[in-house]
């Protein structure tokens with residue numbers, strides 16, 4: 008039995024017909040055609056599919072689409088903003104620090120960092136390097152060895 | 168003459184980083200074609216069995232299923248360089264990956280349902296999962312397509328030797344023999360395997376959106392498999408979510424996808440689940456290395472004798488040819504008067520290996536560098552001194568006829584030793600719970616391509632448009648390593664065009680000129696030199712016109728800021744204007760150049776002798792660990808990497824390759840193992856196959872060495888495999904230093920450490 012859900016995706020209200028078993032990642036990628044969110048494992052282990060739901064980072068491959076009803080979902084595409092489509096500071100830092108190689112982990116990595124950064128800012132925490140590493144633990148990257156990603160995150164807090 | 172370089176050597180952001188960081192880049196998983204079907208593959212339930220029957224009728228009857236294929240429906244050739252691998256298996260299965268049937272359906276869900284409806288009747292057979300058992304006389308022949316010329320179950324073997332082994336043995340005062348056991352690990356590209364095939368009924372052409380890292384070889388192999396003209400196959404590479412060697416071979420799912428498309432005349436896409444990726448994508452070769460090495464009383468190395476038994480798995484892949492690289496390490500890393508090398512890839516009923524970053528070298532280096540520590544201890548010598556004493560040098564021609572025109576081996580060892588404060592930090596056999604130790608290892612790898620095909624070249628077409636924008640059509644692929652950026656940097660350096668005005672086209676075999684592929688750390692070196700060739704032709708063309716326009720002479724021209732300027736008068740003309748004048752006025756030509764670069768390396772003779780690469784990379788690592796003697800856990804504290812990179816092209820990209828390589832090496836050293844028992848893969852998920860995470864990584868200190876190779880672009884050498892090659896050896900050597908126990912297999916797990924400590928204390 009399909010159910011109609013309404014939620015906001017990157018600031019736009021949408022409506023989707025979903026079965027109870029549908030996963031959010033499928034609604035995002037197939038239903039809405041937003042293919043920036045990546046399927047790395049579909050088992051909750053790699054973080055490539057991370058999106059923000061009401062500002063919190065979640066694995067969209069484990070999240071039932073019906074639960075998104077009434078919520079605000081942000082995907083990697085939603086971080087681009089303004090009249091000239093500028094990158095979010097998190098995205099910019101990843102580019103500047105050379106933290107992107109094949110890029111398959113990058114969308115999820117950026118969304119996790121975004122969630123982590125916003126959380127730290129609102130709780131007024133200045134995380135140290137170890138805490139940043141902990142914050143990234145749920146996102147696997149096979150290319151970079153993480154160092155440049157950690158450097159990129161650190162830079163966000165230095166500027167703040 | 169030393170040139171002042173403006174762009175080469177400066178940290179430069181990856182050209183494609185913005186597309187990748189914004190979700191815009193289109194990977195294999197993201198392709199959607201009109202009318203596209205979804206393919207899925209039925210694999211065997213049992214690693215070894217006779218197939219008594221396959222009933223596909225229920226699957227075919229399922230609404231939404233468009234095509235079901237088994238071996239009986241197709242007329243194709245076997246794949247693999249030994250021709251021993253059927254695309255769809257008929258009558259029997261020989262490993263847990265085996266493809267029995269494939270479906271194409273209107274949705275992924277329907278395709279999955281259809282697979283479940285295919286009924287297969289098996290008669291389970293006993294398998295052989297240990298290469299030593301497969302070598303026994305009474306063992307049955309495991310691959311019925313194998314040529315038996317080298318022995319019933321030997322897929323491929325290599326023999327190499329140089330020097331007088333007997334004489335060197337007699338000179339040796341210290342001889343160490345040891346067996347090393349190396350595990351099966353896998354690439355874990357974050358993007359799983361994916362392919363989209365699109366066959367056109369009208370043109371009879373097949374377009375494959377493939378993640379291959381060797382598109383031209385892939386095109387040839389696919390054509391052979393499908394009995395088509397290679398030119399009727401077009402390979403388009405989407406953005407690739409990690410390669411690391413996994414995409415060197417063609418795997419059955421790719422021709423299967425093509426067959427589904429050819430049968431249905433619709434595009435078909437196959438994407439692996441993560442579990443399927445763990446089970447059905449290649450691995451690094453598991454192997455047993457029996458190594459004997461000798462040294463004289465002064466610590467000078469005398470000989471090496473090595474026998475390698477590799478688990479080939481059920482079918483042969485390029486992985487079986489890794490001895491090409493391994494023998495280089497045994498024959499030529501450190502000066503070595505005599506070497507004898509034998510390796511056998513033995514068929515079993517395990518999943519089969521493939522190529523993986525380092526191509527056998529992490530295994531070879533692990534054994535060799537561990538043995539050097541053992542010899543040093545036996546001789547009572549300092550572990551660094553013995554290495555320095557035997558290190559390679561510039562100008563050396565090794566027993567295998569590798570010619571080290573430039574060589575940073577000694578420097579690399581010296582630098583990591585100094586930076587890691589090796590002498591003072593070396594501690595052994597403490598008594599507390601947490602004990603620290605430091606380990607050393609070095610490595611040799613090809614750094615200027617590897618001539619293992621008749622050509623190791625790369626083609627480039629470079630063209631200016633009428634507005635001064637440069638398009639580089641390169642044969643070489645980008646798989647995340649950053650080669651596009653290096654090419655754009657070279658163009659900007661040579662012609663003064665701004666990087667934003669350079670475009671790279673490198674993903675379509677219908678357009679791009681030939682290149683052998685991404686492997687052997689060759690891309691920046693070979694594609695870089697190829698581009699330099701094309702640019703020099705363009706430069707001549709532009710210069711001739713600019714001389715006339717500026718009323719000056721050739722050696723007065725400066726290419727800078729998208730202009731050509733006279734150094735004397737300061738008068739300048741935009742490159743776009745020069746191009747237009749060449750185009751629309753005399754001589755009415757386009758600014759287009761094509762160049763093919765073939766490195767000056769040699770195709771080795773039958774005895775594997777010859778200078779296979781145009782340059783060689785050297786590196787050393789010093790790694791400090793802290794071992795918890797209660798739990799056996801190893802924490803890597805510090806990694807120092809010194810690597811002879813020839814010349815730094817893009818420091819940002821370079822450091823990324825080093826860090827990524829080291830962390831991959833740490834995974835190999837400490838946590839990764841694809842566990843197979845009785846032919847089944849027991850841990851096909853990230854929960855049980857432990858990749859390093861951000862919290863596991865130590866500080867990584869990188870000390871590049873610039874030896875300025877005479878053949879490399881600006882002096883550069885290949886870089887990207889090297890950083891993981893000595894890592895596991897250095898870790899195991901550090902554990903030995905910390906605890907006084909020796910581990911001879913990977914990964915170095917807590918269980919092994921606790922066991923070794925227990926044995927030591929009794």
Ligand code: FES
Nearest residue numbers: 047048049054068
């Ligand atoms: S795809 Fe969701 S965690 Fe891996």
Ligand code: FES
Nearest residue numbers: 109110148149150
């Ligand atoms: S950049 Fe390739 S997996 Fe992270």
